[in-house]
Amino acid sequence: MTQAPTLHMKGSAKIGDTLIFDALDLTVAAGQWTCLLGSSGVGKSTVLKLFAGLAEHVDFSGTFGAESGPLDGKIALMAQSDLLLPWLTVAQNVALGARLRGEASDAGKVASVLDRVGLADKSKSKPSELSGGQRQRVALARTLMEDRPVVLLDEPFSALDAKNRARMQELSAEVLEGRTVLLVTHDPAEAARLGHAIVVMTESGAQTVTPPQGAVPRAIDNENVLKVQAALLARLREDA
Amino acid sequence: MKSWQAGIASTLLGLAIWQTIVTLGDLQKFILPGPVLVAETLWKSRVIIIENAWVTLSEVLLGLVLGALIGGISAIMLASSPMTRALVRPMLVFTQAIPVFALAPILNLWLGFGLTSKVVMALIIVYFPVTSAFFDALIRVNPDWLGLGRVMGAGKWRVMWHIRIPAALPGFASGLRLAAVYAPIGAIIGEWVGASKGLGYLMLLANGRAKIDLMFAALIVLAVMTICLHAATDQFCKRFLDRTDA
Ligand SMILES: Nc1ncnc2c1ncn2[C@@H]1O[C@H](COP(=O)(O)OP(=O)(O)OP(=O)(O)O)[C@@H](O)[C@H]1O
Ligand SMILES: [Mg+2]
Numbered sequence: 001m002t003q004a005p006t007l008h009m010k011g012s013a014k015i016g017d018t019l020i021f022d023a024l025d026l027t028v029a030a031g032q033w034t035c036l037l038g039s040s041g042v043g044k045s046t047v048l049k050l051f052a053g054l055a056e057h058v059d060f061s062g063t064f065g066a067e068s069g070p071l072d073g074k075i076a077l078m079a080q081s082d083l084l085l086p087w088l089t090v091a092q093n094v095a096l097g098a099r100l101r102g103e104a105s106d107a108g109k110v111a112s113v114l115d116r117v118g119l120a121d122k123s124k125s126k127p128s129e130l131s132g133g134q135r136q137r138v139a140l141a142r143t144l145m146e147d148r149p150v151v152l153l154d155e156p157f158s159a160l161d162a163k164n165r166a167r168m169q170e171l172s173a174e175v176l177e178g179r180t181v182l183l184v185t186h187d188p189a190e191a192a193r194l195g196h197a198i199v200v201m202t203e204s205g206a207q208t209v210t211p212p213q214g215a216v217p218r219a220i221d222n223e224n225v226l227k228v229q230a231a232l233l234a235r236l237r238e239d240a
Numbered sequence: 241m242k243s244w245q246a247g248i249a250s251t252l253l254g255l256a257i258w259q260t261i262v263t264l265g266d267l268q269k270f271i272l273p274g275p276v277l278v279a280e281t282l283w284k285s286r287v288i289i290i291e292n293a294w295v296t297l298s299e300v301l302l303g304l305v306l307g308a309l310i311g312g313i314s315a316i317m318l319a320s321s322p323m324t325r326a327l328v329r330p331m332l333v334f335t336q337a338i339p340v341f342a343l344a345p346i347l348n349l350w351l352g353f354g355l356t357s358k359v360v361m362a363l364i365i366v367y368f369p370v371t372s373a374f375f376d377a378l379i380r381v382n383p384d385w386l387g388l389g390r391v392m393g394a395g396k397w398r399v400m401w402h403i404r405i406p407a408a409l410p411g412f413a414s415g416l417r418l419a420a421v422y423a424p425i426g427a428i429i430g431e432w433v434g435a436s437k438g439l440g441y442l443m444l445l446a447n448g449r450a451k452i453d454l455m456f457a458a459l460i461v462l463a464v465m466t467i468c469l470h471a472a473t474d475q476f477c478k479r480f481l482d483r484t485d486a
Contacts, residue, residue, distance in 0.1 A: 047264065053391070054387040054390070073393050077388070079384060079387075081384075084404070085403065085407075087406045096320050096388075096392065097392040099400065100392045100393070100394035101392065101398070
């Protein structure tokens with residue numbers, strides 16, 4: 001893996017004539033988890049799409065990217081919908097990146113990632129045979145398979161039950177250690193657990209919130225984590 | 241009632257109505273022969289009918305396979321390059337506006353009175369539904385899938401092969417189902433314009449000699465052939481889609 005870069009985005013975005021966000025100034029520190037929160041429709045997914053180069057429909061004025069150079073081939077993206085291909089099995093979906101690049105897929109690695117997301121027994125199933133939470137875990141596994149320095153996660157745990165959510169957060173923190181991660185979430189507890197930095201996005205820009213001390217993933221019941229979670233929730237409510 | 245039972249019942253009903261019209265209308269057999277007479281003729285002339293049906297079937301199958309193949313490749317080319325699309329699409333629209341009937345004499349002139357001109361007729365008539373249904377499906381593939389492919393570092397042709405084509409196979413299948421019904425039309429028109437074999441030729445011959453019962457026998461064989469072809473194509477598409485699970 002190449003050195004994880006720092007990302008930045010400074011500017012405003014429009015879709016057609018509609019202003020999506022204005023005067024955003026966002027920095028995503030190298031090798032760290034940055035959690036991005038904000039009310040629905042404020043443009044969080046749009047930020048991820050811009051970084052991923054998938055925002056032809058967005059009219060962005062300003063600058064964004066990495067100081068170290070272009071981001072092509074350096075990004076793994078887990079979009080807000082799982083985007084599993086219905087004609088492939090779970091294992092084939094997880095190995096999609098290799099298939100699309102014409103590389104041999106590493107069956108051992110696929111099996112181990114599937115095992116770690118708790119779906120080893122589903123590897124031959126089709127996506128249509130899975131529950132929403134299972135599908136989301138397959139999409140996570142597919143993203144974790146991609147060995148990329150920058151990882152963009154759009155509400156990756158939103159469909160999971162509490163137990164799986166905690167486990168998947170821990171797994172992601174472990175596997176993605178040392179990478180530049182931008183995580184979009186609606187869950188203050190998640191941000192307090194995982195964020196080296198926490199950013200709340202509003203129509204008029206982005207404000208940072210001081211995260212709890214300590215290495216990630218932090219314990220859910222840690223006093224400081226709970227405090228930040230509560231403060232964050234209050235912050236999000238006044239924003240609305 | 242199971243579907244095959246319903247099929248038989250409805251066939252019997254159709255035959256009954258046919259016979260009733262002939263009997264009540266007191267129609268001459270050179271105007272409308274009754275089902276019994278047609279069945280007799282079908283049996284008596286079975287050799288000549290089968291010989292000619294075989295010719296027509298070969299034309300139809302060759303036209304269907306080639307048309308599906310060429311149509312499939314064209315759709316992929318059109319979908320993969322905006323340049324090709326801009327250049328070729330207006331031509332396609334124009335050629336599509338030419339009635340295939342009008343092409344038959346020219347094709348006979350160019351390709352002769354044998355098998356080739358009929359296969360090409362069937363091919364042309366198959367080509368458009370396959371191309372347009374497949375092309376539409378290729379263009380409408382979920383853009384987020386394509387975006388995912390790009391982020392993962394896939395080139396255009398890998399995205400085409402691994403995402404767009406499998407996602408668009410149901411569109412190809414529906415084009416093919418339509419094509420299976422159209423293909424016999426192409427072959428028959430070709431035979432009408434000039435041939436020495438085939439069901440279309442046999443029908444014209446029978447008509448010229450006022451053998452209306454033979455004409456009807458040939459017509460029924462043609463209809464049954466078309467139905468079987470459609471059912472077989474349908475089965476093929478279902479199996480194929482199940483296998484690829486699109
Ligand atoms: N393709 C599009 N065309 C037009 N408008 C769009 C398009 N995509 C998004 N938008 C608009 O852009 C705004 C931001 O969308 P975005 O998906 O970035 O929001 P979000 O912050 O991720 O919301 P959520 O938390 O609900 O996922 C929304 O108001 C949405 O209506
Ligand atoms: Mg979103």
